[in-house]
Amino acid sequence: MHFPELPDRVAEVRQRIAAAVARGGHGQRVTLIAVTKTFGVEAVQAAWDVGIHDVGENRVQEALPKIDAASVPVRWHLIGHLQRNKARAADSFELVHSMDSARLADALHARGLARGRAIDVLLQVNVVGEASKAGWAPESVPAEAERLTGLAGVRVRGVMAMAPLDASEAVLRTTFHGARAARTVLEAAGHPAAELSMGMSSDYEIAVEEGATMVRLGTVLFGSRAATAAGHAHD
Numbered sequence: 001m002h003f004p005e006l007p008d009r010v011a012e013v014r015q016r017i018a019a020a021v022a023r024g025g026h027g028q029r030v031t032l033i034a035v036t037k038t039f040g041v042e043a044v045q046a047a048w049d050v051g052i053h054d055v056g057e058n059r060v061q062e063a064l065p066k067i068d069a070a071s072v073p074v075r076w077h078l079i080g081h082l083q084r085n086k087a088r089a090a091d092s093f094e095l096v097h098s099m100d101s102a103r104l105a106d107a108l109h110a111r112g113l114a115r116g117r118a119i120d121v122l123l124q125v126n127v128v129g130e131a132s133k134a135g136w137a138p139e140s141v142p143a144e145a146e147r148l149t150g151l152a153g154v155r156v157r158g159v160m161a162m163a164p165l166d167a168s169e170a171v172l173r174t175t176f177h178g179a180r181a182a183r184t185v186l187e188a189a190g191h192p193a194a195e196l197s198m199g200m201s202s203d204y205e206i207a208v209e210e211g212a213t214m215v216r217l218g219t220v221l222f223g224s225r226a227a228t229a230a231g232h233a234h235d
C-alpha cells in the first residue's frame with residue numbers, strides 16, 4: 001500500500017503542532033509518533049521516508065512481526081495494554097506508554113532486573129475515571145510514585161493519558177491538565193518523568209497546547225483504518 005498523501009499530511013501536522021506549542025506557551029519539544037496499527041510494514045517505511053523516527057503499535061502480537069520485518073531503524077513505542085505474562089516483549093520497544101497497573105509495574109520491574117537494564121515506561125493515568133480504561137486514578141498517583149521509587153527495574157519517564165472518545169473541549173483540557181499534574185507528582189518523587197504522551201488524531205492540538213511532549217497519530221497520517229480492523233482500533 002502506498003501513502004501518497006503522507007508528505008503533505010505530515011507537513012501540515014508539524015505546522016499545527018508548532019502553532020499549538022506557541023499558543024500553549026509550554027515551549028516543549030514534541031515527538032510525533034506515527035501509529036501504524038492495522039497497516040503493514042510499508043507504513044513504517046513511509047513514515048521513515050518523511051522523517052518520522054518514532055512508530056507506535058498497540059498490540060504486541062501485531063507489533064513483533066512488524067518490528068522484525070521493518071528495515072528502517074525507527075524507535076518502537078508500545079501504546080496499548082501489555083499482559084503481565086508478556087513483560088518480556090517490552091524488550092522490543094524503546095518505551096512502554098501503557099504501564100497501567102501496579103501488577104504490570106511489578107512484572108516490568110522483574111523483567112528489567114532480569115535483563116540487567118531498566119525498562120523505560122510511562123505511567124498511564126485514567127484522569128477522568130473512565131470505567132473502560134485502565135490506569136491509575138489521579139488520587140492514587142502520589143502513593144504509586146513513592147512505591148515506584150523502589151522498583152529499580154523500571155524507569156518512569158512520564159505520563160500517558162487518553163481522553164474519552166468524543167470529549168468536549170472542556171473534558172479534553174481537564175484530562176490533559178490532569179495528566180500534566182500527575183507528571184509533576186512523579187517528578188517531585190524523583191522520577192525522570194519529563195514526558196507527557198497525550199493527543200491522538202482528533203485532539204492532538206489541544207494536547208500540545210496543554211503540554212504534550214509526544215503525540216500518537218494514526219488516522220490523520222495514514223487515513224482511516226480498515227473496517228475489518230475496527231475491532232481493536234481503540235484497544
Ligand SMILES: *Cc1c(COP(=O)(O)O)cnc(C)c1O
Nearest residue numbers: 035058079200201216217218219
Ligand atoms: C490507535 C491509537 C492512537 C492513534 O489513534 P488515531 O485516532 O488514529 O490518531 C493513539 N493512541 C493509542 C493508545 C491508540 O491505540
